[in-house]
Amino acid sequence: MHKDVLIDGWHAWRAWLLPWRCQLCGAPGMAGMDLCADCAAELPRNRSCCARCALPLALPTALCGQCQRKAPPWDAAWAPFRYGWPLDRLESRFKFGRDLAAGRSLARLWQDAPRPASLPSLILPVPLHRSRLRQRGYNQALELARPLGHALGVPVRHDLLLRTRATTAQSELDAPARRRNVRGAFALAARAQLPADVALVDDVMTTGTTLAECARVLRRAGVVTIAVWALARAPIPGSR
Ligand SMILES: [Zn+2]
Numbered sequence: 001m002h003k004d005v006l007i008d009g010w011h012a013w014r015a016w017l018l019p020w021r022c023q024l025c026g027a028p029g030m031a032g033m034d035l036c037a038d039c040a041a042e043l044p045r046n047r048s049c050c051a052r053c054a055l056p057l058a059l060p061t062a063l064c065g066q067c068q069r070k071a072p073p074w075d076a077a078w079a080p081f082r083y084g085w086p087l088d089r090l091e092s093r094f095k096f097g098r099d100l101a102a103g104r105s106l107a108r109l110w111q112d113a114p115r116p117a118s119l120p121s122l123i124l125p126v127p128l129h130r131s132r133l134r135q136r137g138y139n140q141a142l143e144l145a146r147p148l149g150h151a152l153g154v155p156v157r158h159d160l161l162l163r164t165r166a167t168t169a170q171s172e173l174d175a176p177a178r179r180r181n182v183r184g185a186f187a188l189a190a191r192a193q194l195p196a197d198v199a200l201v202d203d204v205m206t207t208g209t210t211l212a213e214c215a216r217v218l219r220r221a222g223v224v225t226i227a228v229w230a231l232a233r234a235p236i237p238g239s240r
Pocket residue numbers: 022023024025026027035036037038039040
């Protein structure tokens with residue numbers, strides 16, 4: 001309660017000093033957000049998709065053709081947005097332009113999106129290797145996971161799942177090379193205790209190769225139910 005009062009006071013002070021401005025068009029932003037209502041309405045929502053992998057589809061389905069052919073190593077997916085204009089602009093500023101304000105807007109959009117029916121006991125962001133973390137200065141998945149976990153009342157841990165090997169950016173690779181690139185790149189911290197149900201969080205899900213590799217590590221450690229959560233899902237695998 002005390003903390004909320006402080007946050008409200010801070011928002012009011014900040015709004016007076018520096019009004020919220022839409023990062024896409026420059027119009028006045030919505031309360032507490034660097035995004036206007038019109039631009040937020042234009043963001044592509046992933047309303048109909050595969051329940052298992054969140055692949056955008058014309059109609060919602062329990063299992064898309066790809067999941068029917070080969071089921072992914074997780075149980076359910078949640079990706080409230082589709083990766084496309086103008087969300088991609090905010091995401092690339094956040095991920096590659098050190099624009100943490102864009103990240104805060106994205107985190108807020110995620111928190112306000114319709115939530116999955118069941119929530120996990122723990123959220124694990126997809127980790128960066130320490131060399132990439134040094135270069136970027138922050139892990140974009142953790143920056144999104146932390147406020148999301150807070151809003152959902154689910155703890156977030158970034159010290160349990162680790163990237164033990166530096167990998168090439170997946171966006172530069174084709175599908176078979178993506179799988180090779182991340183194979184064996186993740187491990188659990190020594191003595192990590194995991195609950196039976198966990199959600200893995202990433203910023204954007206493209207082919208899901210990275211999330212699949214993380215899910216296999218969790219499965220081997222005895223996690224029973226694994227959800228993969230991403231802010232946005234790319235419509236066509238490999239299009240990003
Ligand atoms: Zn705008």
